[in-house]
Amino acid sequence: MLKKRKHDRDDFSRDLNSDPVSAKKDSAPSFGPMSKEEKTVIGQHISVEGVVRGKENLVIEGSLKGTIELEKHQVTVGSKGQVEAEIHADSVTISGRLIGNIHAHGKVEITKEADFSGEIKAKRISVEDGAYLKAVIELERDSKKPEMPAAEPAGKVSPLSEKPAFNIPLESVKGK
């Protein structure tokens, strides 16, 4: 059913190719505080309805309907994931289908494979060009200048003028 592993993202990718129903655990169990790397995977053939709460990261490759409350952890909707949920998390990554609202303390990442409809409230957002979005985005706004990607190389010359060739004020247009 649910897989719990302590591994990185690459390991997870390999997991998806294995039996999605079998639960795998590390051979050496940990008795200390839960590692931040630890995560639970909802496999491709698993459906969950209800409230999901916890203290570790969550990866959804199956379907989930309900509420996810993982305030200090990461939620990932994998490319096979089908989710209808209200998500409260530290960060959220979407590669599958998600209908719902996201409240993230940190960053929301949307890949180009994603199909997202809903509202995003987050500190930062990153969207791969071409992602399927119908969204409302509300980022934390502060007085600092927003981070913007670097401009094109300065050595190249723009052929375009910054001055308008013509400017018709409203009065002129109306007078015609």
Added chain:
Amino acid sequence: MIVLSSIAEKYYGDTVSDSETFNYKSVTLKRFIEGIEKDPDGRLLDLGPVFNDNINFFSHRVKRLYICDLYRRLNDDIGDKRPPSQFSRHLDYPSEAFDRILFWDLADRLDNSHVSHIVERCFEMIKPGGIIMVLTMGDQVSPIGRDAFIVREDFQLYLKPQVYPHLAAHYRQNRDIMHLLLPFTPLKSLIYRNGIREFLFQRD
């Protein structure tokens, strides 16, 4: 009929040798945004393709940024052979919901039947006093085959390859644009040396 082109003085820039340099500063976009930057409830609807640059640019400047990629939806609808009258179903927003609507160059991509439905919906969705911004490529086709806009710092607009290049292009004269946007009052029109035209229209 208002004929802007008759009083427009056009200049064309130098030959573009490198597509990456195709950019200009949009004074119209600056004016478009200025009015809602400090509005604690400013709402902007972006109808253009989903680009990370644009989302980050606008989401840091308005309280609530709404994204609805009409290019992709047009592409899907054409593939599904849906009638143009159904196209506005994608804009299922409440009336008078937005302060600004960024139409980008959709007028270049939609045929008359599509665009009239969309403009009608935009008029319903925008608040009185709200502004819609329209760009068109002009009769000088982009020499680099790039006609999707992204905006970066200091209101610099860059052109990227269109995500859906097979969507038909519909060149429209200024008077045609004005006619299509007739429900709105024209505020400002600019044409740049690169041939790109920018329009601001307001709902009274």
